[in-house]
Every structure is written in structure tokens, then in C-alpha cells.
Amino acid sequence: MRTDFDYITLGLGGLGSAAAYWLARVAGRDVLGLEQFELGHVRGESQDHSRIIRLSYHTPGYVRLAKRAYESWAVLESDAREPCLLKCGGLDVAPRESRIPLDPYLASLTAERVPFEHLDAAEIMRRFPQFRLTEDCHGIFQEDGGIAMAAVANAAHQRLAREHGATLRDRCPVTAVRTVGGEVEVVAGGAAYRCHRLVVAAGPWSNTILAMLGRTLPLEVTREQVTYYATPHLTEFAPGRFPVWIWMDDPCYYGFPVFGERATKVAQDAGGHPTTAETRTFDPDPANSARVQAFTERYLPRALGPVLQIKTCLYTLTPDRDFVLDLVPGHEQIALAIGAGHAFKFASVIGRILSELATGGRTPSDLSPFSITRPILADPNPPRSYMV
Ligand SMILES: Cc1cc2nc3c(=O)[nH]c(=O)nc-3n(C[C@H](O)[C@H](O)[C@H](O)COP(=O)(O)OP(=O)(O)OC[C@H]3O[C@@H](n4cnc5c(N)ncnc54)[C@H](O)[C@@H]3O)c2cc1C
Structure with missing residues (x-):
């Protein structure tokens, strides 16, 4: 069984499946996706038929990100030859x-x-x-x-990631992550994997994974x-x-x-x-x-x-309900995404951004509002406001 990959995606919910797809478009067979449960399971954040997608947001930055999300969904739909959005x-x-x-x-x-x-x-x-x-x-x-067809879109991201050459392993829980030199070692399902870059999209399990890297966030x-x-x-x-x-x-x-x-x-x-x-x-x-x-x-x-x-x-x-989209400080080989309860509409572009960060270290999207080092995330008892 192959254990060395250029890129590994930890978590194959909405965001991780999108990352696996965008990585596989670039790196094909050198991409591995690891998911602890069966693909399409209902224990996380991304199941069900529908999620709202909209351009209407409270900051110009989110509107720009949403525009890029629509563009990215269109790439997926064209590649998949099936609709994943329904504009109503x-x-x-x-x-x-x-x-x-x-x-x-x-x-x-x-x-x-x-x-x-x-x-x-x-x-x-x-x-x-x-x-x-x-x-x-x-x-x-x-x-x-309109509607982002969640279950359809997740399955499309996963199917196309595989068609582009990626390996997706389900029922394969990650139990350890550590950076070793410039690389990342990931232990999952009894095997030790190595990669150059790791993408973490672990949804409600994010702090469990971050704790393996010596930090947690006030989620x-x-x-x-x-x-x-x-x-x-x-x-x-x-x-x-x-x-x-x-x-x-x-x-x-x-x-x-x-x-x-x-x-x-x-x-x-x-x-x-x-x-x-x-x-x-x-x-x-x-x-x-x-x-x-x-x-x-x-x-x-x-x-x-x-x-x-x-x-x-x-x-x-997150306390301010903004995403976390960033490299993990001290572990810059690892890109992290946390969706803050409104990320499905952006799954396409977040997957693309994670792929851009992993493959080239940069992205054309402005990630400054989503920095892991923003002050509110360092506050152990932050003011919380979820109304956006
Ligand atoms: C009821 C509800 C309604 C929503 N409505 C909207 C909406 O209308 N519009 C919108 O844009 N967003 C909406 N959202 C938010 C959106 O669905 C989420 O932000 C998004 O799905 C997050 O995806 P994710 O991949 O980060 O998390 P998840 O889907 O939870 O994926 C994380 C994955 O990581 C896996 N994992 C975790 N730890 C490990 C491990 N150790 N080893 C291997 N795998 C692991 C998990 O099993 C899981 O599959 C809604 C969410 C909910 C719950």
C-alpha cells in the first residue's frame, strides 16, 4: 500500500472533498484523502440535500469570495457534467x-x-x-x-478527485499528525503516511487535530x-x-x-x-x-x-463567525480550514484556496480576515457574536 504522497487531505466533508478535487486537478495520483467515517456520513457538517448559496454578504470581502465560489462551482459542474447549484x-x-x-x-x-x-x-x-x-x-x-446541492456536490468532488487520480480512503481515522523536517507524518488506520503538504478540514473535530500540533482555538x-x-x-x-x-x-x-x-x-x-x-x-x-x-x-x-x-x-x-483559512503557525506545511457554520456555499473556492496554499503557498483570494493569528482567536474568553 502506498504511504508517500505529495498532498494529504485530512477530512472528506464538504471542504476537504473540495480540496481533494482541486489538489487532484494539479497533482493527480500524488493526492491522498483520509476520512474517519464512510464518505457521505451524517455525523459532521456537510450532509443533507441543500445549503443556501448567495452573493449577499455583509462585507465586500465575502462578496468577492462568493463570486469566486460561483466561478469555482462552475468549474466543478463543467468537469462533473452535472449541476451542483440551483439558482432560484x-x-x-x-x-x-x-x-x-x-x-x-x-x-x-x-x-x-x-x-x-x-x-x-x-x-x-x-x-x-x-x-x-x-x-x-x-x-x-x-x-x-439559490441552493448548493450539498450531497450531490460532495459526491461530485469525491468522484472527480478519484477520476483525476487521487486516492480517497474512508473509515480511516487519523490518530496522529506531526511535522518532521519539511514534511508531515500522518498516522491513520494503523498506517504511517508521509506528505509534503497536509490540508486539514476536520470540521467539528478541528481542535482534536490542532491539539496534535500543540494548539487549540476557541471554537x-x-x-x-x-x-x-x-x-x-x-x-x-x-x-x-x-x-x-x-x-x-x-x-x-x-x-x-x-x-x-x-x-x-x-x-x-x-x-x-x-x-x-x-x-x-x-x-x-x-x-x-x-x-x-x-x-x-x-x-x-x-x-x-x-x-x-x-x-x-x-x-x-469561531467567536466572530469568520472562517479560519490559513497555514498553521510553526507548521507551515499544514493548511487549515474551519467553516464557522456558513462555509458550504464557499466549499468550491475554499477547496481551491487550500490547494493553492498547499501547492504554491499563496492564493489570489484575500485571506486576511480569516487569519489564524487574528486577536480574537488568541482570547481564551472571547466575546461571541454569531449573528451575521
Ligand atoms: C444545519 C446546517 C445548515 C447549514 N446551512 C448552510 C447554508 O445554508 N449555507 C452554507 O454556506 N453553509 C451552511 N452550513 C455550514 C456548512 O455546511 C459547513 O460550514 C461546512 O459543511 C463545513 O464543512 P467541513 O468539511 O469543514 O466539515 P465536515 O463536513 O464536518 O467535514 C469534516 C470531516 O473531517 C472528518 N474528520 C475529522 N477528524 C478526522 C480524523 N481524525 N480522521 C479522519 N477524518 C476526520 C470528519 O469525519 C468529517 O467528515 C450549515 C451547516 C449546518 C450544520
Whole structure:
């Protein structure tokens, strides 16, 4: 069995699978991906049918990154000869006095020359009569918003990584990582591997891996949940008639048109309790379910129906909710990505960036907001704000 590779990706969730794909495009057979569970497992952050993708973000930097994500998804779709995104429009909607004001989103989209429409409540309800809004609401409609087909995209990244020559080993937990000279030694599934560069995309297990390198970050892992409602009004909520949407307030809710199941999907963002990847359960939190149900009853009553399914999933949150995309100080052979509970839409470009960092040590994307040495990550008791 081959144990020497130029590049190893640790973790084959959404981000690691994308990294394996982009690395394999450059280095083919010299790429190894290691995953502790079966590919497509549901214990991490990247499972399920759908994730929101949007250009609408609160800083111009994120908007630029999202533009590059769309470009990178297009490369994947062309290579895979199958769609991984479904553009159905995206709506950010909020009361005028909300905890997540729309102004920075309007300013960022304008600065980056992204076309959008700023709509009042009446116009939102004229276009999307599924919503029951009060007069004080307004929203941003951006036509490129839509669905990143999570399970499809992960499988496409993995399939194409293999077609480009990479080896992907599942059920192969990494139990040790150390840098030796200019190289990295990785122990996994009873074998010792060596590589020139390691990419770590371990999601909620990130601190376990970082601890092997002598450091940890103030991450909070939370158990989140999404609810599928078997609405009797399926056609009203079909993509094309209904957008992906985010209620930009605290609590923050979001949802999808009918996709993947014959049901709508609604959830609260960052509404879950702290947990760990090892101790989490898969049981829904009844209080969270009640909040989502009450919100949906009030603002999207026809989206409701019998609960078809509630799925739980983990967020790995940084205190400022910005990603970590950086080389690990003191171990510059290792590139790290942490998705902070909103990275799936960026999986394509994050995989590309990780590949760029691993192969050439630099990337055209501005990673300064995502530095592992930013002050808040050195604070043992940092102020936390998850509302973005
Ligand atoms: C309910 C929910 C809704 C979300 N909605 C959105 C959204 O609408 N839009 C959006 O952009 N983002 C969204 N996100 C966030 C997004 O899904 C995540 O940021 C992203 O999937 C993170 O991917 P990851 O690869 O970092 O983590 P993971 O998918 O968890 O992958 C990490 C992988 O590393 C593996 N691993 C860990 N340790 C080891 C080891 N020692 N050895 C081998 N393998 C190991 C794990 O088994 C796992 O497969 C959502 C997340 C959740 C939970």
C-alpha cells in the first residue's frame, strides 16, 4: 500500500472533498484523502440535500469570495457534467429595526457591483405571496441566490478527485499528525503516511487535530437542526416560484423551496446548544422545533405541514463567525480550514484556496480576515457574536 504522497487531505466533508478535487486537478495520483467515517456520513457538517448559496454578504470581502465560489462551482459542474447549484433567487428579509441590519449587505453588494433589488414588504408579498410580513419589513432580492446541492456536490468532488487520480480512503481515522523536517507524518488506520503538504478540514473535530500540533482555538461546536414540513402546497413552494430566504434578525431563521424531499425546509441559524462531535446526540431539541414552528406559522403559514423529518447537524463556530483559512503557525506545511457554520456555499473556492496554499503557498483570494493569528482567536474568553 502506498504511504508517500505529495498532498494529504485530512477530512472528506464538504471542504476537504473540495480540496481533494482541486489538489487532484494539479497533482493527480500524488493526492491522498483520509476520512474517519464512510464518505457521505451524517455525523459532521456537510450532509443533507441543500445549503443556501448567495452573493449577499455583509462585507465586500465575502462578496468577492462568493463570486469566486460561483466561478469555482462552475468549474466543478463543467468537469462533473452535472449541476451542483440551483439558482432560484435569494431573499434576505428583516424588520427595519433588526439585530442584523441590511445596510452592510446593501453597501457590500453595491460596492461589488452585484445587481440586486431592495424591496419593501408589499413588493415582497406581491412577488412571493407565501410570505405574511408586517409593513415595517424590507428585503434584498438577489437573483443568483439559490441552493448548493450539498450531497450531490460532495459526491461530485469525491468522484472527480478519484477520476483525476487521487486516492480517497474512508473509515480511516487519523490518530496522529506531526511535522518532521519539511514534511508531515500522518498516522491513520494503523498506517504511517508521509506528505509534503497536509490540508486539514476536520470540521467539528478541528481542535482534536490542532491539539496534535500543540494548539487549540476557541471554537464552539453546536448541534443545529433543520425541519422538513410536508406542506400540502408543494407547487407554491417550488424553486422558481419561491426563493431561498433568510430572516435577518435575532433569532435568525432561514429556509428553502421544495428540494430533495417533497417538503419545505426551515431552520433557525445558530439556534443550537453547545456540544462536541463525540458526545452529540441526533435527537431534535423540542424548544428549537417550537421556535421554528411558531416563526413559520406567523410568516410562512402555507409552508407548514406535518413534520416529515428533523435532521441534526453540527456548526463549528469561531467567536466572530469568520472562517479560519490559513497555514498553521510553526507548521507551515499544514493548511487549515474551519467553516464557522456558513462555509458550504464557499466549499468550491475554499477547496481551491487550500490547494493553492498547499501547492504554491499563496492564493489570489484575500485571506486576511480569516487569519489564524487574528486577536480574537488568541482570547481564551472571547466575546461571541454569531449573528451575521
Ligand atoms: C444545519 C446546517 C445548515 C447549514 N446551512 C448552510 C447554508 O445554508 N449555507 C452554507 O454556506 N453553509 C451552511 N452550513 C455550514 C456548512 O455546511 C459547513 O460550514 C461546512 O459543511 C463545513 O464543512 P467541513 O468539511 O469543514 O466539515 P465536515 O463536513 O464536518 O467535514 C469534516 C470531516 O473531517 C472528518 N474528520 C475529522 N477528524 C478526522 C480524523 N481524525 N480522521 C479522519 N477524518 C476526520 C470528519 O469525519 C468529517 O467528515 C450549515 C451547516 C449546518 C450544520
